Amino acid sequence: MSAPFVIIGAGQAAAQAAVSLRAEGYGGEIVMIGDETHLPYQRPPLSKAFLAGEMSADRLELKAPNFYPDSGIDVRLGTRAVRLLPAAKAVEIDGGIRIAYERALIATGTRARALPVPGADLEGVFSIRSIDDVARFRAVAQPGAKLVIVGGGYIGLEVAAKANRIGLDVTVVEGQPRVLARVACETISRYATDLQLAHGVRVLTSMGVSAITGTERVTGVELVTGEVLPADLVLAAVGAVPNLELAADASLAIENGIRVDAQARTSDPSIYAVGDVASFPSGLYGRRIRLESVQNAIDQAKAAAKAMLEGAVTYDPVPWFWSDQYDTKLQIAGLLDGFDRTECEGDVAAGRFCVRYFASERLIAVCSVNDPKSHMLARRALAAPLAQGSAA
Structure with missing residues (x-):
């Protein structure tokens, strides 16, 4: 009997990876290790609706409690992974207990600076x-x-x-x-x-x-x-600091987070990393990036699950984010690092507009304020070079 797939972390990326492994047809054992005592939950509402008491804790949960046992996912809450042992293909948790793995996935996220x-x-x-x-x-x-x-x-x-x-x-x-x-x-x-x-x-x-x-x-x-x-x-x-100590102590490559390839694979072929803690190559921006966003946590976890099962995948997303402040929704598509000019369209005074960011005439990002249409158009426009590249 083969060793389980072990997921270190119990946040959005970890939960999505477990769900996607099952969706991809993996029938083996999955062990998820989380140091919090809560089942995987959404984090964006923490600074929004949950903070204001507009959302209860149970509504934050990504899946109903019975989903994990019903899906054969062994979730170990209140458990800290203290060492990653690539040579032994094992994770050591509190109390010196070792859990062997066939594949390991690091989804440890970030902590507040x-x-x-x-x-x-x-x-x-x-x-x-x-x-x-x-x-x-x-x-x-x-x-x-x-x-x-x-x-x-x-x-x-x-x-x-x-x-x-x-x-x-x-x-x-x-x-x-x-x-x-x-x-x-x-x-x-x-x-x-x-x-x-x-x-x-x-x-x-x-x-x-x-x-x-x-x-x-x-x-x-x-x-x-x-x-x-x-x-x-x-x-x-x-700001936040990526929780990469386990990876660093295990001598995995580090570069603004845990360095992974387009398949979310670390420098050890049996270990993967996803979400806020991982930096990956972006063909869209021509450099390595690390994203702290729900979009990245979900989509990269899906890609990693497929890659862990030897499926063909290349992860190269258009980043997008959002922020809710009062009755204003700010949506961002792309990364605006290195822009040299902007164009504003809409009515700033009325609180409905968008700003486009350019670098050498190339559109690299769009910020939309109460303007969901411009946000969706921006995501399509930014994705066009990726689609052209895959078709070439």
Whole structure:
């Protein structure tokens, strides 16, 4: 009897890989190892509907609880993979127990980047990466409480919107000259800032944080100017770090994440990696990329499942993302790194428009605000070179 396929991680990519293995006809044993105590669940609502209490925890679950035993998937929750042993083709979990594998799939995702300032470990400083994080946050997020969000990216602005809706007094502090500076042009940044200001959120840009103040519990956020913002709660929203330690310790190739090929295969032919933790070659953009998105988690997991069963697959997607803030839906198709000009179409004042990003006259990305049609057209336009390449 052959060893099982072992999936390390129990998030969106891990769950999709297990589902796809069964859909592809794999009848062998599947073992899924997750360090959380929750069955695989959606993460995007954590900073949106779930944070505001508009969605219950059971609605986050990707599959009904009985799906996994009914499908012959052995899900081991609250279990930490401590070592990956390629030579022995085994995963070591808590307690020194080893699980042999025929194929292993790493889907360990990311963790919140810690604030690199004194006081970041005080009670009342949060990140939003899990159901338990949100539960702890909601337990103390009473109306009127002062929340300081450090970081003006998508997560920071999404939390600002929901926290504002449930009655918190919100301030966003961003070190760059504008919010969304790394992921959007000035038009989008300005619109997002005006949206927050219109709802009463204070937004400070070009502003660094020097410390989180307090003794046992946070009382404020000290800015580099010396000003201290009073704070009952602080959210660290300064990005994420891929959980690649298992792979690195196992001497797998690392390059902005776990390096994989177009079949999601690592430098060890029996080990695959998918989702936020994996970097893969993009023919569309001519470089290696790592995507932190639901789209990538799902689609790359499907490709990996097929590849693990020796199916023919080449993973080269058009990236797409979305962000919900108040009644605004921002949708992004493509990657805008390296753009040299933009074109805006629509009515910015009315909150329905799109921005196209170009590099040397080539369309590389489109940001759509409350304009789903332009988003879908953008995805088709960006996919056209891929279709032409596969037909050539």
